[in-house]
Amino acid sequence: VRDPRIARLADVVVGYSLELGDGDVVVIQSPALAEPLVEELFAASLRAGALPYVRASVEGTDLAYLQNAGEEQLRYLAPHMMEEIEVVDARISVHAEWNTRALSNVDARRMALRSEASRPLMDRFMERSASEELRWAVTAYPCQAFAQDADMSLQAYEDFVFRSGWLHLEDPVAAWRDFAGKLTQLAERLGEVRELRVLAEDTDLTVGVGGRRWVPAKGDRNFPDGEVFTAPVETETRGHVRFSYPAIRGGREVEDVQLRFDGGRVVASEARSGADYLREMLALDDGASILGEFAVGTNYAVERFTKQILFDEKIGGTFHMAVGAGYPETGSTNRSALHWDMVCDLRGGGEIQADGEVIYRDGRFLPEYAPDLAPPDA
Amino acid sequence: MPDPRVRTLAELLCAYSLDVQPGDLVRVDGPAHAQPLFVELTRAITVAGGHPWLRPQLPGVSRILLERGSDAQLGRTTRLDEISGEAPDKVLTVWSPENTRALSQVPGERMARYNGARRHLTERFFERMAAGDVAWCGTAYPSHGAAQDAGMSLAEWEDFVYGAGHLEDADPLEHWRAQSARQAALAERLSRASALRIVAEGTDLTVEVGGRRWMNADGRQNFPDGEVYTSPQHERTSGHISFAFPSSYQGHDVEGVQLWFEDGRVVREAATKGADFLTRMLDTDEGARHLGEVAFGMNDQIQHATRDTLFDEKIGGTCHVAVGMAFPEAGGSNTSAIHWDLVCDLRRGGEVFADGERIFRDGRFL
Numbered sequence: 001v002r003d004p005r006i007a008r009l010a011d012v013v014v015g016y017s018l019e020l021g022d023g024d025v026v027v028i029q030s031p032a033l034a035e036p037l038v039e040e041l042f043a044a045s046l047r048a049g050a051l052p053y054v055r056a057s058v059e060g061t062d063l064a065y066l067q068n069a070g071e072e073q074l075r076y077l078a079p080h081m082m083e084e085i086e087v088v089d090a091r092i093s094v095h096a097e098w099n100t101r102a103l104s105n106v107d108a109r110r111m112a113l114r115s116e117a118s119r120p121l122m123d124r125f126m127e128r129s130a131s132e133e134l135r136w137a138v139t140a141y142p143c144q145a146f147a148q149d150a151d152m153s154l155q156a157y158e159d160f161v162f163r164s165g166w167l168h169l170e171d172p173v174a175a176w177r178d179f180a181g182k183l184t185q186l187a188e189r190l191g192e193v194r195e196l197r198v199l200a201e202d203t204d205l206t207v208g209v210g211g212r213r214w215v216p217a218k219g220d221r222n223f224p225d226g227e228v229f230t231a232p233v234e235t236e237t238r239g240h241v242r243f244s245y246p247a248i249r250g251g252r253e254v255e256d257v258q259l260r261f262d263g264g265r266v267v268a269s270e271a272r273s274g275a276d277y278l279r280e281m282l283a284l285d286d287g288a289s290i291l292g293e294f295a296v297g298t299n300y301a302v303e304r305f306t307k308q309i310l311f312d313e314k315i316g317g318t319f320h321m322a323v324g325a326g327y328p329e330t331g332s333t334n335r336s337a338l339h340w341d342m343v344c345d346l347r348g349g350g351e352i353q354a355d356g357e358v359i360y361r362d363g364r365f366l367p368e369y370a371p372d373l374a375p376p377d378a
Numbered sequence: 379m380p381d382p383r384v385r386t387l388a389e390l391l392c393a394y395s396l397d398v399q400p401g402d403l404v405r406v407d408g409p410a411h412a413q414p415l416f417v418e419l420t421r422a423i424t425v426a427g428g429h430p431w432l433r434p435q436l437p438g439v440s441r442i443l444l445e446r447g448s449d450a451q452l453g454r455t456t457r458l459d460e461i462s463g464e465a466p467d468k469v470l471t472v473w474s475p476e477n478t479r480a481l482s483q484v485p486g487e488r489m490a491r492y493n494g495a496r497r498h499l500t501e502r503f504f505e506r507m508a509a510g511d512v513a514w515c516g517t518a519y520p521s522h523g524a525a526q527d528a529g530m531s532l533a534e535w536e537d538f539v540y541g542a543g544h545l546e547d548a549d550p551l552e553h554w555r556a557q558s559a560r561q562a563a564l565a566e567r568l569s570r571a572s573a574l575r576i577v578a579e580g581t582d583l584t585v586e587v588g589g590r591r592w593m594n595a596d597g598r599q600n601f602p603d604g605e606v607y608t609s610p611q612h613e614r615t616s617g618h619i620s621f622a623f624p625s626s627y628q629g630h631d632v633e634g635v636q637l638w639f640e641d642g643r644v645v646r647e648a649a650t651k652g653a654d655f656l657t658r659m660l661d662t663d664e665g666a667r668h669l670g671e672v673a674f675g676m677n678d679q680i681q682h683a684t685r686d687t688l689f690d691e692k693i694g695g696t697c698h699v700a701v702g703m704a705f706p707e708a709g710g711s712n713t714s715a716i717h718w719d720l721v722c723d724l725r726r727g728g729e730v731f732a733d734g735e736r737i738f739r740d741g742r743f744l
Contacts, residue, residue: 025456032410032434039438046447053458056434058410060417068424076429078403080465087457 002036005162008172009139009223010040012165014048016173017137017223018090022049025087029055030094034141037094050090059098066106066114074113077121085124088134095310096141100149104251108277111250112284115337122325123335130328139223140310150306157306164224164302164311166375175375179226180218183298186370187214187228193354196294198319200350201242205261207294207321208236212331217295217314226299226314226373231332232291232321235264241321244345245305245312247271247278253307254278257342259323265289266323282323287336292326295319296352296360297343300374309341316374317347317363380414383540387517387601388418390543390550392426395515395598396468400427403465408472410434412519415472431466437476444484444492452488453495463503471516473688475523482629508707517601518688527626528684542602542679542689557604558596561676564743565592565606571732574672576697578728580620580636585610585672585699590709595673595692604677604692609710612668613642619699622723623683623690630655631685635720637701643667644701660701665714670704673697674738675721687719695725695741 014020026045030038038054045052066074103111128134140146140161147157166172194210212230219225240260247254254274259266266289271278282289300316313320320343326332346352347363359369392398404423406416416432423430443451481489506512518524518539525535540546544553568574572588590608597603616639624633634650644667649656660666678694691698703717704710724730725741737744 025458027458032413032436035410035436035438038436039442042439043442043446046443046451049448049451051451051454051456052443054436054439056410056436057432058413058416058434060413061420061430061432064417064420065424065430068421070427073424073427073429078429078431078465080403080431080461083461083465084458087461 003158005158005167006036007040007044008167009162009165010037010044012167012172012176012219013092013137013139013223014041014044014050016176017220018092018135020045020048020050020090024048024050024089025053026050026090026092027053027055027088028092028094030057030141031096031098032056032058033098033143034094034096037139037141041092041094060102063102063106066103066110069110071113074110075117077117081121082124085121085128085134090134091136093136093138094141095138095308096143097145098143100145100307101251108250108252108280112280112337116285119337122337126325126328135220137221137223138310140308146306146308149308150304152306160304160306161224161311164299164314166224166301169376176219179373179375180216182371182373183216183218183226183228186298186365186373187216189370190214190228190230190354195236195355197353198241198344198346198350199353200344200346202258203241203344203350205239205241206237207291208233209294213329215327215330222310222314224299224302224311224314226302226316227295227297227320229293229295229327229330231326231330231334232294233264234290234332234334237261237264237291241344243342245343246307247340247342248307248309249281249340252277261291264291281338281340284324284338285336287334288324288338290323290334290336291321292324292332292334292336292339293320293322293330293341295321298373305343309343312343313341315343315345318343318345319350319352320344380418381536383536383545384414385418385421386545386550387519387540387543388415388422390545390554391419391470391515391517391601392422392428394551394554395517395601396470396513398423398426398428398468402426402428402467403431404428404468404470405431405433405462405466406470406472407433407435408470408519409437409474409476409521411476411521412472412474415519419470428468433462437480441480441484444481444488449491452492455495455499459496459499460502463499463506466512469512469514471514472519473516474519474521476521478523478527478626479629513598515599515601516688518686524684524686527686538684539602539689542677542692544602544679554597557676558594561594561596561604561606564674564676565594567737568592568606568608568732573733575731576619576722576724576728577731578620578722578724579726581618581722581728583615583617583619583639585669586614587611587672591707593705593708600688602677602680602689602692604680604694605673605675607671607673607705607708609704609708609712610669610672611642612665612670612704612710612712615639615642615669619722621720623721624651624685625687625690625718625720626685627659627718632656637720642669659716659718662702662716663714665712666702666716668701668712668714669699670702670710670712670714670717671698671700671719673699674743683721690721691719693721693723695728696721696723697728697730698722
């Protein structure tokens, strides 16, 4: 018997996150191993009157391509991909993998060439998203590889994933709607701030956010969700930060990342492992050493770091930032083929100040600043 | 360690069937469980300088659409469907059913609505093929569903499928080039005939093929392959034919089929199993009672019927005819919504006469 939580997840993504309706062209992207979720998403999309398409992937083809493609091939972007993106009203990406380290031994430069080639696609995608012509949602399907990275059994990891989406609640959509209201209030309030300063162990970082828009991530584009984010003013970031959790990208793990900023750019980087890869990525292009995102995680049902950014950046009581591309709807002007999120825990003594006033301490916004964001039973 | 024959198959499909060139955008469709072939194709296409565009399918999804989609959803295509047909330079379809009866509960009218809505896509794709803008090949990848229909284990079926593709030959590419040349010579000989008379136990059939083009099916559009075929003058077939092998069409089994022709038309039909279905199919439309194809199987590695037309119609020493849709490229003009191949065994006592001259006996061209 199929886990009934899979169908509930699909219903929430289709009905709440994307609000799919009659005639919407929706593309469901997923590895074949998430077939049960893809089937439920497909069925839920049909029920909503949408026109669903599945774009599945199978294990091993990415590696076979990256190992054998020449430079010209890696730089190639098929024109039909640019054309397809114009047609799509909504896109669901299901995250799941057979092995999160399958590409660990691929030359980073080859990976970089390929992401560079797809940059016009990413830019156009973000443009259509910003102008609200295209809706999208990212979700995850519990799989052995993610469970292993999280140090869990598959069964325990399934509970973690579904709990993170509050799918254990009687009425998850009602809880998400309530949360969305509170988070929107918080985002509006943060919109009045000119400068944020984050203080934690080995961290004293100032980002300019004046004039930028804060987005309440309330479950529409990521599911599970729970963060408020913006893009810092490109030239104003200064200070230093030490991330409590490893930074993960393309099957690589960079531990104990420390970054120093001046005039908006990373001017020094350090890491206990993977420092070369970190430097290489920061030098990927002009925008790769500038922040594209600054955010606070507000999903208090996500309590532990599991090495999947979709969940990690939502951990209630953390903040994260991304070097590289920013979301245009926040006011970001930074462009890059990179968007690399890194997460820092604030639950043990962290503090955030807004224009000199403390608004957040030990992993929670102060009650006088924002309503309690925890879901009903967390 | 993956089966090395999968790599050989992928390389042959790229180098021989599709002739992948640097810069070619190659779309590959097939069920996701054909993953080993997807990996090897990715490798072979990439090494040849092409750009793989992989479209693994989750079979359950099509079933859900066909069973639960609204009329509007079944009957509508979008620009995405058009792009899929217009963008690629080469297309490979991988046939590998997990369950050949997975769609047997879908009502015929829903199936028809779905297919009808996609007809313009198919037509547009055939146009691109005819103009030489896109090359297409369909290939078999062993699966439990097909093995089960053939009455074999998967391991036996793999041996059969890869054997039929000559993938264990020292040089499979060389085999297919030689096979192609042999068939080209035969097609040339047959194109000089105006009437073919096929004689075997329970069979004495005359088809008129004067002025028609004989096509060389040499592994480029189907793999495995091995037949020469044309579309006969569909008003002129006469006589009687018996089909020794069981056939499966649209998920229905029929056995012991016999057809009687007068002036090109099936005037009487019989079957030991599935007779009603046979009659229903022949009554689909007027063209369904006329021949759209006559052909000779030329693959000597295929000896037994498998209920899979891709293989059965290529059995060396057999001929097959199809009722229904003809091939315009062969000069055929019969039209129908069906094209159903039925195979007649000529290996024991079968003979073929071209304008009175015996050209074939006991499964071999003389």
